[in-house]
Amino acid sequence: MLTPIVLTAPSAAALGEAAGSLVHAGVAPEGLPRFGRDLAARADPTHPYRTVLLAEDPADLAAVAPVSGPVPAPEGLAFLFSGQSSQRPGMGVALGREFPEFGRVVDEVCAHVDARRPTPLGAILADPGEPGPDGLRAIDRTEHTQPALLAFALGLHGLLGTAGIAPDVVCGHSFGELAAAAATGVWTVPDACDVVVERGRLIAALPPGGTMTAIAASEADVAPALRGTGVEFSAVHAPDSVVIAGPVEQVRAIAAAYDARGVRTTELAVGNAYHSAAVEPVLEPLRTVLEKAPAGPSGVPLVGNTSGGVVEPGAPAAAEHWLRHVRHTVRWSDVMTTLRARGTGTYLEIGPSGVLSRLAVANLDPADADAVVPAVTGDPDEVTTFLHALARLDARGHPVDWPSVFAASTTLSA
Numbered sequence: 001m002l003t004p005i006v007l008t009a010p011s012a013a014a015l016g017e018a019a020g021s022l023v024h025a026g027v028a029p030e031g032l033p034r035f036g037r038d039l040a041a042r043a044d045p046t047h048p049y050r051t052v053l054l055a056e057d058p059a060d061l062a063a064v065a066p067v068s069g070p071v072p073a074p075e076g077l078a079f080l081f082s083g084q085s086s087q088r089p090g091m092g093v094a095l096g097r098e099f100p101e102f103g104r105v106v107d108e109v110c111a112h113v114d115a116r117r118p119t120p121l122g123a124i125l126a127d128p129g130e131p132g133p134d135g136l137r138a139i140d141r142t143e144h145t146q147p148a149l150l151a152f153a154l155g156l157h158g159l160l161g162t163a164g165i166a167p168d169v170v171c172g173h174s175f176g177e178l179a180a181a182a183a184t185g186v187w188t189v190p191d192a193c194d195v196v197v198e199r200g201r202l203i204a205a206l207p208p209g210g211t212m213t214a215i216a217a218s219e220a221d222v223a224p225a226l227r228g229t230g231v232e233f234s235a236v237h238a239p240d241s242v243v244i245a246g247p248v249e250q251v252r253a254i255a256a257a258y259d260a261r262g263v264r265t266t267e268l269a270v271g272n273a274y275h276s277a278a279v280e281p282v283l284e285p286l287r288t289v290l291e292k293a294p295a296g297p298s299g300v301p302l303v304g305n306t307s308g309g310v311v312e313p314g315a316p317a318a319a320e321h322w323l324r325h326v327r328h329t330v331r332w333s334d335v336m337t338t339l340r341a342r343g344t345g346t347y348l349e350i351g352p353s354g355v356l357s358r359l360a361v362a363n364l365d366p367a368d369a370d371a372v373v374p375a376v377t378g379d380p381d382e383v384t385t386f387l388h389a390l391a392r393l394d395a396r397g398h399p400v401d402w403p404s405v406f407a408a409s410t411t412l413s414a
Contacts, residue, residue, distance in 0.1 A: 001098075001411045002054040002387050003036040005061065006402045008047035012067060015049040019064035027058040033412045040402035052391040052402075054384075074397035075345020077165070080360060081153055081172035081180040082351025085268075087145050088378055089128040089137060091352035092152045095382040099408050101162060102155040109151035112193035117201075121147050135269070142271075146175055146200035149351070150192060153179035156350050156375055162408050163390055164401030169310075169342060171303040171335050173356050174235075174275070177325060183350075185299040186316045198289040199326070202282040203274070210273025212245040213255045216264040225254050234275040235330040238362040243330075245273035275330055283323050290319035301342075308334020310342075336363035346396050348389070349374040352382075371396075 005022070009015035027035045032055060043050070048070035055061055096103030110122040119138070125148055128139040138144050153176075160166070172180040178199070182192035212234050215222055219236050222244065226232065231246030231254060244251055251273070255265040272278050295317040304311040306324045308331035315321045339347065349357045354374035361369050373392050377385045387405075394400045406412045 001033075002056055002384055003032045003412060004040065004387060004391065004402055004405065005036055005053040005055050005064070006040045006043045006050070007053075007064070008043045008045070008050040010047055010049065012049055012069070015051065015067055019051070019066075022061040022064060025058075025061060027061065029058060032058060033406075033414065036412065037403070037406045040406055043402060045399045050394065052394050052400075054387055054391060071395065072397045076168040076339075076343045077346045077348060077393075077398055078339050078344045079157070079167035079170045079180065079183075080347055080349045080351075080356050081170065081176035081183070082349055082353070082356035083149065083173045083175035083177075083179075084142065084145050086176075086351040086353045086355040087139050087148060088353050089139055091125065091139075091148070091378070092155065092382070093126055095159075095376065095386065096155070098383045098410055099159055100410065101408055102159045105155040105158050106151045108189060109147070109154060109193060112190050113147045113151070113197055116194065116197045117143070117147075119144065121151065124148065125151070134271075142204040143197075143200040146178075146196050146203075147193065149175060150179050150182060150196045152352050153350050154183055154189065154192075157183040159386075159408070160348075160350075160375065162401070163405050165348075165390075165393060165398060167300055167348070169301045169303060169339065169344065170298070171339065172305070173332055173359065174305065174330050176351070176356065177302075177305050178322070179350070180302060181298055181316045184302065186295050186297070187293055191293040191295070195289060195293050195322075199282075199286060202285055202289075203272075203279065203326075206272050206278065206281060208271055209248065210246060210276065210278040211248045211251050212243055212268040212270050212273055213251050214241065214243045214266045214268060215255065215258055216241055217258065218242070222254075222258075225257065229254065230277070232273075232276040233329045234273065235332060236334070237330075237332045237359050239333060241333075241362060243268070245276040245278070247273070275326070275328060279326055283327060286326065287319050287323060290322055303335050303338050305330045305332070305335065307331065309338050332359055333363055336360060340364075345371060346393065346398060347372045348393070351376070353377055 007018045053064050113121045124138045128137040170180040229250045234245035235243040297313040306328045354377040357372045357374040360372045375389045390400045
C-alpha cells in the first residue's frame with residue numbers, strides 16, 4: 001500500500017529543505033503510514049509550494065521530485081462519468097475494502113437494486129463468472145452493467161467528496177450522464193436505482209439485430225454515406241471519430257466501403273444499435289418509469305449528450321430529457337468543446353477503467369493530455385491508481401484533504 005507523503009511550504013527553498021529532511025527521518029517500514037498521517041496533519045493547504053510523494057517503502061522518501069514553481073491556481077474541474085464499455089470484472093471490490101465509505105455506498109445501491117431483480121448485484125461485482133456462449137460475462141450484460149456502473153459512480157463521487165474534491169461541472173458518456181445526474185441530486189439513491197434498473201432491463205430486452213461500428217472519419221465525411229440506409233450516428237467522439245448504428249447488413253456495407261479507402265473501422269461488441277431507431281420500442285415504457293420517479297434539478301451544471309451544451313438546470317427532472325438522451329446521438333466532441341469554453345482545466349473521469357479519458361484526450365491539444373485524469377483504473381490496482389489520481393489533482397491546484405483520505409483508509413489509518 002502506498003503512503004502519501006505530503007509536504008507544503010511558503011517557498012521553493014523551504015520545500016526543498018523539508019524534502020531533504022525526509023532522508024534522515026529514520027522511519028521504520030511499519031511506521032510509514034503514521035509518518036504520512038503526521039505530515040498530512042501538519043501540511044498547510046494555503047502554502048503555494050507543495051508536493052505529494054507516494055511512498056511504498058521508507059527508502060522512497062529520498063525520491064521527492066524537485067518543485068520549480070508554485071502549484072498553479074486551479075482552473076475549472078469537470079467530472080466525466082463513464083458509461084457502458086468501461087465496466088470490468090471485480091470493479092470496486094479492492095476500493096471498497098480499502099475505503100469503507102465507498103463500500104457503504106456500493107452496498108446501499110446493491111440493496112436497492114436487489115429489491116427489484118433476481119440476481120444480486122454484489123455477487124456479480126465480486127465474481128462476474130465465466131463468459132457465456134455469446135462471450136459476455138454477467139457484468140457485461142446491460143441489465144447488470146448499468147446498475148453496477150451507478151453503484152461505482154456514486155461510491156467514487158462520495159469518496160472524492162471525502163477527499164475534498166468537488167466538480168464545477170459534470171457530464172457523462174451515454175449511460176454516464178444518468179450517473180452524473182444521480183450524483184448531483186437529480187434523483188435520490190432509491191429513485192436513481194429504480195430508473196437505472198428498469199432502463200437496463202428495457203434496453204437488454206430489445207430484439208437483437210442491430211450493430212455499431214466506429215469509423216475514423218469526420219461526421220461531415222460519413223454523413224453522405226448514411227443517407228437512405230437506415231443507419232444513423234450513434235456517437236460523434238472527436239473531429240475524426242464517429243460511431244454509426246443500424247441494421248447489421250447496412251452498417252457492415254458502409255464499413256466495408258471505408259475499409260476499401262484505407263479508413264480504420266471497428267465493429268463494436270454490442271448486441272444492438274444503441275442511440276438509433278432500434279431503441280424506439282423502449283421509449284414509452286421508459287417514459288412511464290421516469291414519470292414515476294420524483295426528480296429535481298441538477299445541483300451542478302450538467303453538459304448533455306444530445307446537444308453537447310449545458311442543459312437548463314431543471315431539464316434533467318423531465319422525462320423528455322432522458323428519452324432524447326437514449327434515442328439520439330452522443331455528441332461527445334461537442335461536450336468537450338463546451339467544457340473547454342467554460343474554462344475547464346482538469347478533466348477527472350469517474351469510472352472504473354479510464355475508457356472515457358481516452359475519448360477526452362482525443363478532443364484536446366496533445367500538450368494538454370495531462371489535464372485528463374482517470375480517478376481509478378484496474379492497472380496495477382484500484383487503490384494505487386486512486387491515490388495517484390489524488391496526487392495529480394493536488395499538483396494541478398485542486399487541494400486534496402489528505403488527513404481525511406488517511407482517516408477514510410483502513411490501511412493508512414491503522
